[in-house]
Amino acid sequence: xxxxxxxxxxxxxxxxxxxxxxxxxxxxxxxxxxxxxxxxxxxxxxxxxxxxxxxxxxxxxxxxxxxxxxxxxxxxxxxxxxxxxxxxxxxxxxxxxxxxxxxxxxxxxxxxxxxxxxxxxxxxxxxxxxxxxxxxxxxxxxxxxxxxxxxxxxxxxxxxxxxxxxxxxxxxxxxxxxxxxxxxxxxxxxxxxxxxxxxxxxxxxxxxxxxxxxxxxxxxxxxxxxxxxxxxxxxxxxxxxxxxxxxxxxxxxxxxxxxxxxxxxxxxxxxxxxxxxxxxxxxxxxxxxxxxxxxxxx
Amino acid sequence: xxxxxxxxxxxxxxxxxxxxxxxxxxxxxxxxxxxxxxxxxxxxxxxxxxxxxxxxxxxxxxxxxxxxxxxxxxxxxxxxxxxxxxxxxxxxxxxxxxxxxxxxxxxxxxxxxxxxxxxxxxxxxxxxxxxxxxxxxxxxxxxxxxxxxxxxxxxxxxxxxxxxxxxxxxxxxxxxxxxxxxxxxxxxxxxxxxxxxxxxxxxxxxxxxxxxxxxxxxxxxxxxxxxxxxxxxxxxxxxxxxxxxxxxxxxxxxxxxxxxxxxxxxxxxxxxxxxxxxxxxxxxxxxxxxxxxxxxxxxxxxxxxxxxxxxxxxxxxxxxxxxxxxxxxxxxxxxxxxxxxxxxxxxxxxxxxxxxxxxxxxxxxxxxxxxxxxxxxxxxxxxxxxxxxxxxxxxx
Numbered sequence: 001x002x003x004x005x006x007x008x009x010x011x012x013x014x015x016x017x018x019x020x021x022x023x024x025x026x027x028x029x030x031x032x033x034x035x036x037x038x039x040x041x042x043x044x045x046x047x048x049x050x051x052x053x054x055x056x057x058x059x060x061x062x063x064x065x066x067x068x069x070x071x072x073x074x075x076x077x078x079x080x081x082x083x084x085x086x087x088x089x090x091x092x093x094x095x096x097x098x099x100x101x102x103x104x105x106x107x108x109x110x111x112x113x114x115x116x117x118x119x120x121x122x123x124x125x126x127x128x129x130x131x132x133x134x135x136x137x138x139x140x141x142x143x144x145x146x147x148x149x150x151x152x153x154x155x156x157x158x159x160x161x162x163x164x165x166x167x168x169x170x171x172x173x174x175x176x177x178x179x180x181x182x183x184x185x186x187x188x189x190x191x192x193x194x195x196x197x198x199x200x201x202x203x204x205x206x207x208x209x210x211x212x213x214x215x216x217x218x219x220x221x222x223x224x225x226x227x228x229x230x231x232x233x234x235x236x237x238x239x240x241x242x243x244x245x246x247x248x249x250x251x252x253x254x255x256x257x258x259x260x261x262x263x264x265x266x267x268x269x270x271x272x273x274x275x276x277x278x279x280x281x282x283x284x285x286x287x288x289x290x291x292x293x294x295x296x297x298x
Numbered sequence: 299x300x301x302x303x304x305x306x307x308x309x310x311x312x313x314x315x316x317x318x319x320x321x322x323x324x325x326x327x328x329x330x331x332x333x334x335x336x337x338x339x340x341x342x343x344x345x346x347x348x349x350x351x352x353x354x355x356x357x358x359x360x361x362x363x364x365x366x367x368x369x370x371x372x373x374x375x376x377x378x379x380x381x382x383x384x385x386x387x388x389x390x391x392x393x394x395x396x397x398x399x400x401x402x403x404x405x406x407x408x409x410x411x412x413x414x415x416x417x418x419x420x421x422x423x424x425x426x427x428x429x430x431x432x433x434x435x436x437x438x439x440x441x442x443x444x445x446x447x448x449x450x451x452x453x454x455x456x457x458x459x460x461x462x463x464x465x466x467x468x469x470x471x472x473x474x475x476x477x478x479x480x481x482x483x484x485x486x487x488x489x490x491x492x493x494x495x496x497x498x499x500x501x502x503x504x505x506x507x508x509x510x511x512x513x514x515x516x517x518x519x520x521x522x523x524x525x526x527x528x529x530x531x532x533x534x535x536x537x538x539x540x541x542x543x544x545x546x547x548x549x550x551x552x553x554x555x556x557x558x559x560x561x562x563x564x565x566x567x568x569x570x571x572x573x574x575x576x577x578x579x580x581x582x583x584x585x586x587x588x589x590x591x592x593x594x595x596x597x598x599x600x601x602x603x604x605x606x607x608x609x610x611x612x613x614x615x616x617x618x619x620x621x622x623x624x625x626x627x628x629x630x631x632x633x634x635x636x637x638x639x640x641x642x643x644x645x646x647x648x649x650x651x652x653x654x655x656x657x658x659x660x661x662x663x664x665x666x667x668x669x670x671x672x673x674x675x676x677x678x679x680x681x682x683x684x685x686x687x688x689x690x691x692x693x694x
Contacts, residue, residue, distance in 0.1 A: 280467070281521070283522065284475065288522060288523055
C-alpha cells in the first residue's frame, strides 16, 4: 500500500518532540518512526494514514482504520501480558500533516531482532530458544483470549527477540486484533492478516463463523515451525498468493522432526499438531498444549 | 478399550455373568426396559469396583410421544421424559433445565457418571444439529448444578450426517470449540429403519464414509481430552478404540448392536428367532454356529481362541453364552489392536482386515460360497473407511 509518509519535521512540530524522530519503515497504512520521549528514552512512533473520505468506500476504509487503531490501543492498555508491546508516552491523537489526516500514538521501542531474521540462521535456533518462543506465544494467546481478543497476525516479522532473559520474545502489532463478540470491523473481502500465516479455515467465505483461538494457535505453531526448520511449508519460494493459498489448504507439511532431528520428537509432534488443517485436530484448549509441553524433557 | 453391555430386553443373567467373567467392564442401562425402582435395584446389583455403569436417558425418543404407535416401554415412567416445546429447544431456554432433570434422575439412581440428553440429528445442517450442540455446550454446567458427577454429552446422529463429510467436520470443529466442555461423549449412530437381519453384513453403518466419520469423531474428541463411549457398536468397537474411544457397548440382539430410531415405533412382530451366532475375530464377522463348526473343520484359524470357544464345540450354546462369547471376542480383538500408537494400531487393523479377506477367500475355495461375497465386500468397506479416516485425520 502506497501512502504519503509524514515528514519527520512535521511530526516533531505536531507532537512537540524534543528531537527529530527517525523514520524506520512503512507497513500497511502505517509509518513507524523512532522518537525520544521527554526522559530521553526511545519509543516507536506510529502514524496511521487515514484516507480522505469522499466516497462511501473511502469512508468505510477510514472508519475501519480508526476503529482498528482504537482497538489495538484498548488491547494494549489492558496490558494482558508482559510479552506484548506496551504503549508509549504519546497518546492516540489526530493530526493533519502535509495535507492528510493521521492517527498518531507511540509504543515502547524494542531493541532486538525481528524473528524473520532467524529464519535460515546459521547456526539454527536451539531447542531451548524455540521452546521458549513457543511457550511465550502460547502464553500470549491465552492472555489475549482472556480479555476476549484474537491476535490474527502472529508471524516471525511481528515477534522481536529481545535477548532479555525476563522478556525474551515480544509480540508486536495488534492492528488487526479481533475482539470476540465485538463490533465487526471488516466488511466484505477476505480476512485481514498475512496469507502465509493464515489458518485454512480463514480462507473460507464464512471464516468469521469459524474464528477462535485455534487460528492464533495455528499461526504460532507455523511461526515456530518456520523459525525452527528454516523453511515455510506452504510458501517455500516466492510465488502467487493463489499458489500459497492452495498449499495452505491442501499440502501436508513435512513433520518438524524431519528438519530438526535434534529436537525431542514429542515437541515436534506438538508443533505438527498445531498446524493441522482442521481446527478440531489442533488443541481444543490451551491447557492441553501446556500439558503436552510439560511432558517434553527440557 | 473397554467393552460395555448395551442393555435392553431380556438381559436375564447376561450382565452379571459378563461382569463376573470380566468380558464386559460395565453396562449402558436402558430406562426403556427398567422403571426407576427397577433401575435402582439393577444398579445396586451390578455395582462393583472398576465397573462403569451408565444410563442412556434416550431423551431423543420423546419425539415419538405423540406418535400413533409409540413403542417407548417404561420410558414414560421417568419424570424427565417430557416432550420439550420445540420453540424452547430452538431458543435454547429449556435446555439447561432438561439436562439437569435428566442428570438428577441418574444421580438419584446412585450413578456417578451422567449422560446428558439430546435430540436426534438427522442432517448435519439441520436445526437439530444446532440444538444438539446447545445440549453439549450446557452439559458440564448442568452437571455442576446437580452435584459431583462426570458429564457425558450425547451425540445421537443419523448415518446420513457422516455422509456429509464437510458438515460432519464442521460439527466436530464446533464440538471441540465448546467452552467448559463435557467430560465425555456418548455417541450413537442411527441407521433409520434397520431390520433385524441378525448379521451386520446388510447394515447401513458399513459405508466407508460412515466408518471414517465415526472414526474421525472419536479421534478428534479423544485427542482433545474427551472420554468417548460408543453405544450400539459391535465389531466396529475395536476400530474405534484404535481411534481413542474409551469404550464401546453392544448387546445381545441386533437392535442392541446397531442403533435405530425405528425401535421407538411399534412394528409388525413375528418371524423366527435369530439363529445362534459366533463372533470370529479372524474373520471379523458373526457367523452361524453350524457354519463355525464347518469352517473350523477345514480352516482352524477361523476360531477366535477365547475361552468361550469350547461352548460352541458341544451342543448349541445358550443365548447368554452367545452374548458372553460375543463380548469376549470383541474385547480380545480390542486388546490385540489397541496399544495407543494410532499409526501402528491402524496398520495392525488393516492387516487383520487383509487376513480376514484371505480367510474368506480360502473358505470360498474350500466350497463355502454362502456369505463370502458379502463379507469380502464389507471388509473392503472397512478398508476404504480406514483409508478415508487417515486422510480426514491428516495421518496419511
